[in-house]
Amino acid sequence: MSFAGKALRVLVPAWFILFPLLPLPEYWVTVGNYIGMYAIVALGLVLLTGVGAVTSFAQAAFVGLGAYTTAYLSTRWGVSPWLGLPAGLLLTGGVAVLAGSVTVRLSGYFLPLATIAWGLALYYLFGTLEFLGRYNGLTGIPALSLAGADLAAPRRMYGVVWLSVALCLWLLLNLLDSRPGRAVRALASGRVMPEAMGIDTARYRMLIFVAAAMMAGLSGWLYAHLQRTVSASPFGLNMGIEYLFMAVVGGVSSLWGAVLGAAVITGVKIQLQDWLPLLLGTEGNLEIVVLGAVIVAVMIHSRDGLWPWVARQWARVQPAQPSVVPPAQEPPGFQDMSRRPRPARGQVVLEVGEASKHFGGLVAVNRMSFQVKAGEVVGLIGPNGAGKSTMFNLITGVLRPTSGEIRFGGERIDTLGSRHIVARGVGRSFQHVRLVPQLSVLENVAMGAHLRGSSGALRAALRLDRREEARLLYLASETLRRVGLTDVMHLPAGSLSLGQQRTLEIARALCTDPTLLLLDEPAAGLRLKEKQALAALIAQLRKEGMSVLIVEHDMDFLMGLADRLVVMEFGTLIAEGTPAQIQNNEVVLAAYLGGVAA
Ligand code: ADP
Ligand code: MG
Secondary structure (H helix, E strand, O other): OOHHHHHHHHHHHHHHHHHHHOOOOOHHHHHHHHHHHHHHHHHHHHHHHOOOOOOOOOHHHHHHHHHHHHHHHHOOOOOOOHHHHHHHHHHHHHHHHHHHHHOOOOOOOOOHHHHHHHHHHHHHHHHHHHOOOOOHOOOOOOOOOOOEOOOOOHHHHHHHHHHHHHHHHHHHHHHHHHHHHHHHHHHHHHHHHHHHOOOOOHHHHHHHHHHHHHHHHHHHHHHHHHHHHOHHHHHHHHHHHHHHHHHHOOOOOOOOHHHHHHHHHHHHHHHHHHHHHHHHHHOHHHHHHHHHHHHHHHHHOOOOOOOHHHHHHHHHHHOOOOOOOOOOOOOOOOOOOOOOOOOOOOEEEEEEEEEEEEEEEEEEEEEEEEEEEOOEEEEOOOOOOHHHHHHHHHHHOOOOEEEEEEEEEEEEEOOOHHHHHHHOOEEEOOOOOOOOOOEHHHHHHHHHHHHOOOOOHHHHHHOOOOOEEEEEHHHHHHHHHHHHOOHHHHHHHOOOOOOHHHHHHHHHHHHHHOOOOEEOOOOOHHHHHHHHHHHHHHHHHHOOOOEEEEEEHHHHHHHOOOOEEEEEEEOOOEEEEEEHHHOOOOHHHHHHHHOOOO
């Protein structure tokens, strides 16, 4: 680390700690407190919106819930603020569970619209309820006190506020660097990939919705005891939008961006409030108009906000280290990790019976029947549009068959969701790769190990999951070694070549400990050497008793590898047999040559 890097490591925290001790006007400390309170809300939004892709306009209302709870309890019932905090967090969390249970299942623009509805509903509730003082709100809220010391002065509250920011930051940084954190990060890529890794997307969306709401509730508690009076106006929709701006301007891709965004938006707003009336000679809310223009300018310049720029400057003095590193040696307990028993060779593993899939009038899969046995490599081939990927989606529960049935290990799986099918031992890759491009190759592969661990969000946030985490990361790194991607383990997955990304998907699928592995065009985009390595890997997996079903166009690749080929055309099975039989099959040749033969 360079000297500048070391100096910054000391100077940045020192600035935060010494700030209230500087001979600055009290007003500046108050501004610092507000930035901290906003940052807590924005941190929750980075988790919710930036990482989890769930956009919420309702955060200000959750701040209000936290503020009103402690305000009401302390002014009407004389309850200590230190009890008002857990009460506020419980209430915010509870309301978020209720709101979330009907909201987070929504997709597209319905979800943000629903949060607007929640935000408005709560806002009007605050202003309407008699016992909350209607639009006048509640006044005379006591200041915090700790061990007899009164914390009313902004300089003292500063410590409480920024310790809260630091705590939230620590918890979230821990959370994101863990098994549940990877599940949350997977959410942004839609539902199909995470569910195929066994991740319960509805549950994790709910988790971050509640976590973000509770952080907003914490901010509200701080606000109530700093401001000492609450009324509905700061908890309206406009503030909900402003919180989103803070997260977006700072940079939704990084937690640190939330702090930056809160500081920048607050700072710019204050400056505009001071300077605009002088410049324009008018009063009014013109600063909002200018602020809006500034935000749009930032967005046009960089969709990831301001943080990436700061991170680049930081990287100059302090070269980036991979943040997630697997243990160099086998961690204790690694051998005990649950591994599925392999069925006896030759036993039927997968049985597709008369399965059909209709998309409206289009019959994509038409009464397909075939089997895959234990330790067998089966190629599923056919011209483009034959229905091969749709067949994969039927087997893995992404789609439900219109009719027919699919059995795995004798059990019907066509009525199960993806996540329950992978839990039974069906791993897959995707024809169009689905990964989280910003995350490292290692972390992407570790997503496949989701069901091999059990740590929850709280354990992870408190860093009590390290033993299990070491095992999961070791598994991921060992699997990467197997597929030959060790060298690129710490690179962002998005920077890999398409061929390597496909190989990454195979490693990820292998981490699910499959009995049956479904590979959708794994050799597409691979160079000859890589294809040979892939063929060797698949042959080795077969030797270990795994069954593999491969969709592939490269016949040379399949001919030497597959035990059997199943040929589809227009959704229908047209031939089945050994590669040698299929090579000389008239019907198949006609299908591939299309109208030419006819
Ligand atoms: P293959 O993988 O063999 O190239 P697909 O299974 O992707 O073929 O597609 C089979 C047919 O089903 C194609 O005509 C395709 O356009 C159609 N199809 C696939 N998925 C959908 C969908 N979700 N909605 C409507 N049509 C689809
Ligand atoms: Mg396909």
